Amino acid sequence: GESVGLHLPTLSVQEGDNSIINCAYSNSASDYFIWYKQESGKGPQFIIDIRSNMDKRQGQRVTVLLNKTVKHLSLQIAATQPGDSAVYFCAENKGAGKSTFGDGTTLTVKP
Amino acid sequence: DTAVSQTPKYLVTQMGNDKSIKCEQNLGHDTMYWYKQDSKKFLKIMFSYNNKELIINETVPNRFSPKSPDKAHLNLHINSLELGDSAVYFCASSLSSYEQYFGPGTRLTVT
Numbered sequence: 001g002e003s004v005g006l007h008l009p010t011l012s013v014q015e016g017d018n019s020i021i022n023c024a025y026s027n028s029a030s031d032y033f034i035w036y037k038q039e040s041g042k043g044p045q046f047i048i049d050i051r052s053n054m055d056k057r058q059g060q061r062v063t064v065l066l067n068k069t070v071k072h073l074s075l076q077i078a079a080t081q082p083g084d085s086a087v088y089f090c091a092e093n094k095g096a097g098k099s100t101f102g103d104g105t106t107l108t109v110k111p
Numbered sequence: 112d113t114a115v116s117q118t119p120k121y122l123v124t125q126m127g128n129d130k131s132i133k134c135e136q137n138l139g140h141d142t143m144y145w146y147k148q149d150s151k152k153f154l155k156i157m158f159s160y161n162n163k164e165l166i167i168n169e170t171v172p173n174r175f176s177p178k179s180p181d182k183a184h185l186n187l188h189i190n191s192l193e194l195g196d197s198a199v200y201f202c203a204s205s206l207s208s209y210e211q212y213f214g215p216g217t218r219l220t221v222t
Contacts, residue, residue, distance in 0.1 A: 044201070098159070
């Protein structure tokens with residue numbers, strides 16, 4: 001079956017350090033991947049996306065890496081701040097209305 | 112300015128009751144979704160509609176029935192509520208297969 005999973009359910013980092021959140025997916029036919037951030041009491045919010053014809057995409061303080069060979073996706077957050085504390089989800093899209101979310105990683109930033 | 116709105120935000124009800132959650136988006140998106148998030152933060156898709164047509168109907172009890180009167184609305188009706196239905200329900204919308212915009216969630220508590 002298909003699944004999208006994150007390697008670690010929790011991650012704790014020191015403020016100012018870089019964070020890396022990982023995700024493994026199983027459907028090699030997926031062509032579009034998205035990272036979402038969910039703060040406490042709110043709905044998930046789009047952070048960054050990447051298409052399968054790319055290996056890397058950068059945003060503001062965030063970078064997504066895609067390794068199709070091993071079906072692995074990662075989200076790197078530079079200079080992590082307290083406001084980055086949240087649950088992070090990876091998701092794969094397989095067409096309109098069809099997306100699968102990973103289990104989520106809770107990132108805690110220590111001051 | 113609210114992009115995706117849900118009502119109510121909190122819903123407390125007794126077992127056996129029937130309740131509805133409403134969702135509206137003003138983004139002009141053609142695809143809408145309902146997700147269930149449990150206490151462990153697992154985000155599971157329940158239904159998705161593309162241009163008012165049901166695309167995804169995951170393994171959800173038939174006590175749950177979505178209704179999409181138009182592309183901007185997707186309501187969720189739940190019959191004979193059970194304790195296990197307690198969760199946070201998120202509505203989301205997207206333009207085709209692009210990133211999804213989530214509502215603030217409806218916390219359903221069944222007693």
